[in-house]
Amino acid sequence: MVESLQFNLGVIREATENFSDAMKLGQGGFGSVYFGKLPNGQEIAVKRLSRNSGEERLLVYEFVPNSSLDQFIFDPLKRARLDWDTRYKIITGIARGIMYLHEDSRLRIIHRDLKASNILLDAGMNPKVSDFGMARLFEFDQTQADTNRIVGTYGYMAPEYVLHGHFSVKSDVFSFGVLVLEIVSGRKNLDSHGHYGEDPEILISHVWRSWREGNIRNIVDPSVTSTNYSANILRCIHIGLLCVQESVASRPTMASVVVMLNSHTVTLPVPTQPAFSMSMGNASDLSTSIDGTSTTSHSDYSGNRTGSGRRTYSVNEVSITRPYPR
Missing domain, CATH: 3.30.200.20 (Phosphorylase Kinase; domain 1)
Known part of the structure; x- marks a missing residue:
């Protein structure tokens, strides 16, 4: 060792x-x-x-000089620097990183707080999965666990985790799916306080509706300039929707996701209804905090020396009481 x-x-x-x-x-x-x-x-x-x-x-x-992914994809100026090849490299790199945690490390690691601010970018824009403060270690014969203490971030938490405290590798798969859709679209699923931001429609619902209508242009970040969207873009949207399906069993494993991303000969199944396809309101209206506390989660070994920290918020001990699929 x-x-x-x-x-x-x-x-x-x-x-x-x-x-x-x-x-x-x-x-x-x-x-x-x-x-x-x-x-x-x-x-x-x-x-x-x-x-x-x-x-x-x-x-x-x-030390990784390019800060975290959220500092690029949600910034109207910086995200223009992310052409599709770079975004695809980031998606595939994140996928390989999570697969390592789930399949190749000595103990199976469930991250439980995968989000754009916890993906760091090195000088070559290679992604690094960071911040393991909420991670749980599993034995390799263990597939899932339950908890009464729900920790994570609005918009990235899988429904079975939010509603029932069940978490597994498929919970991380759900979070990865949200990340993929954010990277493709340049839009947040929810903001750090659980609000929908400028658009009253949650990103997952927006992507699902646009994909069903065949309106791919309505999904892809306008910064990605292309008259004919590449097969990789369509495939990433498809994979993202597979990962955010409400059915835990229907979501692919990260090993399968890596194969899907790297082989165009693999036929992708048709995704079913995503979880939390809600169209109005915000997540804070749908939540009841047990003790009203929150924890801070910070990608704190990246970025420029500004002298002050950037803060994002993670929900601590929260139960969602009234979510419903559309």
């Missing part, structure tokens, strides 16, 4: 200029994150965990 690489505290202090504010990348729920440069020139991000006990606890990560 490969041992974890450990650093001397003095080396980290020197790399981060003694954790100076000038080197601070952001503030997360579990501590601050600092930019650093090692003596060999390697750039790192250092998470300095909150010191409740007085002991210094640090995590050292690879």
